[in-house]
Amino acid sequence: MRDVDAAVIAAGGPPAPRRVGRGSRLRRLVGTPTQIVVWTILAVLVLAAVAAPLIAPFDPYTQDLRNTLQPPGSGHLLGTDNFGRDQFSRLLFALRSSLFIGVMTTLGVAAVGIPFGLVAGYARGAVDVVVSRMIDVGLALPALVLALGLIAALGAGIRSTIIALIAGYSAYLARIVRSVVLQIRQEEYVESARVTGVPPWRIAIRHVVPNVVGATLVQLTLVFAFAVVGEAGLSFVGLGVQLPTASLGNLLAEGSGYTLQSPMLAVAPGLTIVILLIALLTAGDGIREATDPRRNS
Amino acid sequence: MTPALLSLDDISVTVPNPPGAQAVAGVDIEIMPGEAVAVVGESGCGKTVTAYSTLGLLAPGLTASGRLTFGGRSFDLSDTAALRNLRGREIAMIFQDPLTCLNPLMPVGRQMADVLRANTDLDRRARARRVVDLLARVGIPAPARVARAYPFELSGGMRQRVLIAMAVGCQPRLLIADEPTTALDTTVQAQIMELLRDLVREQDMAMLFISHDLGLVAEFCERVYVMYAGRVVESGPVEQVLSRPTHPYTRALVECLVTMGAGSRRLATVPGSVPSIDAMPVGCRFEPRCRFAVSACEQSDPPIRDVPGRGRAACLRAEELPAPSGMAGVRPAGDA
Amino acid sequence: MAEQLSRDDAGTARAGSRRPVWRPPGWVRALGSSLAQAFVVAMGATFVVFIVMRLIPGDPARILAGPGGSVTAEQVERTRRELGLDQPLLVQYWDWVTAALRGDFGNSLVLNDRVSDLLGDRLVVTAQLSFYAFLVAVVIGLPASLLAARWQGAAADKIARLVGTTGIAVPSFWLALLLIIAFQGVLPTFGYVPAGRELADHLAHMFLPALALGTGLATLVFETNRAGMIDTLGSDYIRTSRAFGVSEWRIFSRYAMRNAFLPTMTIMAIQVGTLMGGALLVENAFALPGMGRLVVQGVLSRDYPVVQACIFVIVVVFVVVNLLTDLLYAVVDPRIRRSRA
Numbered sequence: 001m002r003d004v005d006a007a008v009i010a011a012g013g014p015p016a017p018r019r020v021g022r023g024s025r026l027r028r029l030v031g032t033p034t035q036i037v038v039w040t041i042l043a044v045l046v047l048a049a050v051a052a053p054l055i056a057p058f059d060p061y062t063q064d065l066r067n068t069l070q071p072p073g074s075g076h077l078l079g080t081d082n083f084g085r086d087q088f089s090r091l092l093f094a095l096r097s098s099l100f101i102g103v104m105t106t107l108g109v110a111a112v113g114i115p116f117g118l119v120a121g122y123a124r125g126a127v128d129v130v131v132s133r134m135i136d137v138g139l140a141l142p143a144l145v146l147a148l149g150l151i152a153a154l155g156a157g158i159r160s161t162i163i164a165l166i167a168g169y170s171a172y173l174a175r176i177v178r179s180v181v182l183q184i185r186q187e188e189y190v191e192s193a194r195v196t197g198v199p200p201w202r203i204a205i206r207h208v209v210p211n212v213v214g215a216t217l218v219q220l221t222l223v224f225a226f227a228v229v230g231e232a233g234l235s236f237v238g239l240g241v242q243l244p245t246a247s248l249g250n251l252l253a254e255g256s257g258y259t260l261q262s263p264m265l266a267v268a269p270g271l272t273i274v275i276l277l278i279a280l281l282t283a284g285d286g287i288r289e290a291t292d293p294r295r296n297s
Numbered sequence: 298m299t300p301a302l303l304s305l306d307d308i309s310v311t312v313p314n315p316p317g318a319q320a321v322a323g324v325d326i327e328i329m330p331g332e333a334v335a336v337v338g339e340s341g342c343g344k345t346v347t348a349y350s351t352l353g354l355l356a357p358g359l360t361a362s363g364r365l366t367f368g369g370r371s372f373d374l375s376d377t378a379a380l381r382n383l384r385g386r387e388i389a390m391i392f393q394d395p396l397t398c399l400n401p402l403m404p405v406g407r408q409m410a411d412v413l414r415a416n417t418d419l420d421r422r423a424r425a426r427r428v429v430d431l432l433a434r435v436g437i438p439a440p441a442r443v444a445r446a447y448p449f450e451l452s453g454g455m456r457q458r459v460l461i462a463m464a465v466g467c468q469p470r471l472l473i474a475d476e477p478t479t480a481l482d483t484t485v486q487a488q489i490m491e492l493l494r495d496l497v498r499e500q501d502m503a504m505l506f507i508s509h510d511l512g513l514v515a516e517f518c519e520r521v522y523v524m525y526a527g528r529v530v531e532s533g534p535v536e537q538v539l540s541r542p543t544h545p546y547t548r549a550l551v552e553c554l555v556t557m558g559a560g561s562r563r564l565a566t567v568p569g570s571v572p573s574i575d576a577m578p579v580g581c582r583f584e585p586r587c588r589f590a591v592s593a594c595e596q597s598d599p600p601i602r603d604v605p606g607r608g609r610a611a612c613l614r615a616e617e618l619p620a621p622s623g624m625a626g627v628r629p630a631g632d633a
Numbered sequence: 634m635a636e637q638l639s640r641d642d643a644g645t646a647r648a649g650s651r652r653p654v655w656r657p658p659g660w661v662r663a664l665g666s667s668l669a670q671a672f673v674v675a676m677g678a679t680f681v682v683f684i685v686m687r688l689i690p691g692d693p694a695r696i697l698a699g700p701g702g703s704v705t706a707e708q709v710e711r712t713r714r715e716l717g718l719d720q721p722l723l724v725q726y727w728d729w730v731t732a733a734l735r736g737d738f739g740n741s742l743v744l745n746d747r748v749s750d751l752l753g754d755r756l757v758v759t760a761q762l763s764f765y766a767f768l769v770a771v772v773i774g775l776p777a778s779l780l781a782a783r784w785q786g787a788a789a790d791k792i793a794r795l796v797g798t799t800g801i802a803v804p805s806f807w808l809a810l811l812l813i814i815a816f817q818g819v820l821p822t823f824g825y826v827p828a829g830r831e832l833a834d835h836l837a838h839m840f841l842p843a844l845a846l847g848t849g850l851a852t853l854v855f856e857t858n859r860a861g862m863i864d865t866l867g868s869d870y871i872r873t874s875r876a877f878g879v880s881e882w883r884i885f886s887r888y889a890m891r892n893a894f895l896p897t898m899t900i901m902a903i904q905v906g907t908l909m910g911g912a913l914l915v916e917n918a919f920a921l922p923g924m925g926r927l928v929v930q931g932v933l934s935r936d937y938p939v940v941q942a943c944i945f946v947i948v949v950v951f952v953v954v955n956l957l958t959d960l961l962y963a964v965v966d967p968r969i970r971r972s973r974a
Contacts, residue, residue, distance in 0.1 A: 402891065
């Protein structure tokens with residue numbers, strides 16, 4: 001449950017103007033061995049989530065009360081949980097719901113945060129003040145805390161979790177988009193375009209939008225990461241995805257009761273989260289480097 | 298002949314990227330006690346890097362080699378720990394941008410006092426008094442008030458005066474001034490240069506003046522080293538080098554200045570640009586831009602040597618080149 | 634000389650020629666604008682909370698009036714009036730905020746108790762946990778960042794980056810589970826002992842929770858302060874001090890540490906809200922009787938006065954801490970303290 005300030009620091013300001021062919025940018029994106037590994041991990045995780053019904057060795061919801069809390073191996077790759085359900089199959093389905101929540105939250109945050117950030121960065125006068133204060137207000141409400149309030153209102157469940165997380169993280173994205181726009185507005189090439197009479201909408205399309213996209217993509221990988229952790233946190237205390245649906249947070253919550261007997265139940269889903277997040281964050285670093293010409297000439 | 302105060306012997310500075318490339322390659326510089334010496338050249342020619350290397354101030358990743366002799370003591374330039382002993386008390390340095398060169402969160406008087414603490418035996422109260430004296434000496438009105446001021450509260454000229462006061466407070470035998478007036482307004486520039494000249498005379502300091510402004514160099518210095526692409530290509534008395542330049546690069550520099558002064562409609566420029574550090578020519582480094590170049594110039598990089606009747610220059614054809622059109626009316630600083 | 638100097642002065646100094654009659658010094662205006670902004674943010678955030686709680690389906694007057702079918706419409710109306718629920722929303726909000734600031738959060742809809750009584754001790758536990766976690770972050774993060782800034786290099790960069798990424802990627806509540814697994818039987822992993830009763834036992838019980846909660850913040854402190862130190866140590870003014878023979882140790886301890894710490898402090902303050910949010914989860918893992926349990930129960934039973942109160946407390950703490958940081962910044966940074974522009 002850490003927030004975007006690390007990202008603000010990591011982002012290091014908006015990228016400079018650029019004009020690079022698509023092919024070369026893609027090559028730069030997956031150019032280093034680290035990035036190849038990272039994108040491979042992400043691809044495997046996504047594939048596993050999508051194909052979960054096909055590749056899961058057992059049904060994730062079928063209980064087998066004679067075979068509860070089995071250790072890993074023994075016919076079950078990661079053992080079984082307290083209801084005798086196959087942990088590996090549950091993990092695949094958990095990944096499925098967690099990634100779904102991650103994707104939906106990221107899309108939602110983009111849909112809310114980018115327009116607000118653009119308006120706050122572009123508008124002057126009262127509009128700027130109002131929108132900027134709204135963003136400040138959003139920042140004063142930690143994502144998880146605001147999410148708690150919304151879930152109280154909406155009731156727990158996948159839909160509520162997504163809405164709550166979108167509300168929680170939109171202000172962060174808006175603030176970053178705003179600062180990117182503000183910085184680009186001050187760049188000399190934008191200034192000179194304005195002075196020479198290029199209409200504002202053209203400046204927006206030619207200069208501002210491409211730069212915002214670069215910076216925003218990086219931030220969205222982070223939002224994705226935060227959404228995964230956010231779901232896990234909410235579900236961990238029983239306010240996110242409702243049982244028996246498997247999600248990474250639910251698996252953690254169930255596993256937390258058996259740390260002594262079957263630590264693997266808590267370790268495996270957590271490790272999945274960590275691997276997913278490290279891959280996402282490193283991919284974000286890669287996107288930043290591929291879209292920022294100052295970092296690799 | 299008196300021994301040199303500072304002599305730099307075969308200074309090279311290696312950059313990390315590309316591996317082995319040199320920003321400075323085999324530079325020799327000598328400064329006599331009390332002498333004002335200039336190093337001139339375009340930006341990126343290695344003049345600032347040379348100066349930093351003498352105090353072990355190079356950015357991480359850059360490594361220097363060569364010998365430095367100062368007042369009879371000899372140092373290896375790769376031994377930055379030993380070079381620290383020279384800082385302040387022996388050699389002080391002032392920099393180009395006086396705003397970023399002062400700690401924004403500390404009153405300038407306390408920064409000066411810290412420098413005094415490192416270089417003198419004065420106690421706390423004596424340091425505070427000395428700070429005010431020094432500020433007054435560099436022409437700052439209300440020095441006690443300025444001592445309590447923060448850098449952002451002072452103008453560019455005032456900040457540079459503070460740095461100069463800091464330098465004077467160390468009573469160094471050599472002052473290195475790295476483009477001290479480049480960031481300042483023209484009027485302030487002249488004041489600062491006059492202040493520097495007065496102080497150098499009064500304190501019997503030598504000065505190494507790094508600049509790209511030949512006008513200032515002609516006015517304030519006695520000898521000059523011309524650097525190009527990490528090498529010294531010409532050296533000698535200011536009057537001689539600027540009025541009768543030998544090396545084609547110096548000629549080109551001087552001609553730029555002369556045509557400007559003569560009000561010519563077309564500004565003379567040096568065609569081409571400084572070679573990149575990872576693509577140095579095998580031969581003479583100026584050869585690609587040189588209008589006198591012959592095929593022999595591509596073969597090897599000529600070392601700097603005495604040219605009979607013409608000081609020192611690093612040019613194969615030094616003797617055979619036609620008489621140059623130099624800066625008229627240049628007088629060395631000593632004759633004023 | 635004097636004449637030249639005044640020109641020199643007026644040429645670049647901004648305050649120069651047209652000085653107004655009197656303007657409040659920089660720190661007064663910094664204080665004013667910080668207070669104003671904190672006020673706006675606090676009002677806005679609490680208003681958002683208030684509105685969100687009104688989205689809860691169901692009629693609180695009906696719930697409070699009494700159980701099931703035994704209540705008449707009249708009784709419901711009376712309760713509504715008593716609670717002020719018939720007033721316009723803004724009036725209700727104002728009544729709630731002013732009462733909350735006096736520590737009166739109303740009655741729980743479910744637990745038949747005053748919310749302030751329910752919060753009482755639990756708030757202390759959460760505050761203690763957050764504070765200890767903060768200490769962990771500072772005690773681990775700051776020294777580590779100083780060491781890392783002292784020994785820079787490509788390998789150090791890689792390690793720092795890995796630490797930073799891992800800090801974000803390892804959720805505090807999972808770290809809590811790992812610590813429980815690792816230290817079961819070695820350190821207390823369950824329950825709470827008040828500080829007043831047995832301090833050593835109290836600290837022992839808080840150690841693992843604080844470590845779980847504080848490690849993430851520690852990596853952020855490490856990363857931020859390391860970057861700040863490296864930036865500062867590479868700055869022109871540090872180079873000046875070096876050139877003038879000021880010792881490396883003095884530069885490190887007097888100049889760089891102080892200047893680098895300002896941005897780190899701001900980042901840490903912004904994290905306070907997130908830290909308290911995380912505390913709610915970590916409490917759950919260690920069965921600490923803090924606000925976490927209460928708020929989760931409140932959310933599940935839609936006990937809006939309880940949820941509202943918990944969020945209110947977190948928002949107020951966040952705003953106050955950030956206000957104090959702003960003010961501290963204004964005191965430490967002369968550019969704000971003494972600015973007249």
